[in-house]
Amino acid sequence: MTSSPDPLDNLAKVVSHNLAYQHDWKWVERLSSSPQASPLKRPLLYGLPPKRLYVHPDEQIDLIKAEKARGKPIPQEPEVEWVLPLQLSEKWSPAQFADVFDAIDAIPPGRGGEAPEGLDPDAPWMLWRGPKRGKRILMATVQDDSTVTYYWIFDGVVKPRQN
16 A cells, blocks of 8 residues: 555545455445535545444334334345544544534435335335435544544434344
8 A cells, every 4th residue: 555645545545445355345435525525624435335334223123023024034235334534543523523424415425225126115114224314424443553443423313222
């Protein structure tokens, strides 16, 4: 991997490489940094993980009910996800996260999040997929040794998951 004079560019490359080669994401793209495409002053990535990473707690309940009524499982296709690369030493405020959420749509460019073929896109469990889902970002925190740790961050309040 070649080194860039921009530390944020290098940070994005570390996370992109980690997603592609350690976590088997099918593709990882960088949001264009042109002012008309994004007002962000730092890189923001998006891509398609090999499996679905997040299920809203209410969706989980509706899925269980729908699967019981159908008598078979409902496919859980992966969805395109946003990824925000951060260095562990950075100090972020809620206002900075709010700026990132204001700059994005719920769904990144690409594919994913549609109703599985042959299923009703207006089914109750589809309320948390596609353009109906809330904004969320997978925060990729890079440590000094290039270890990457991932955390979900959401725009607004999200009901906690029950185990």
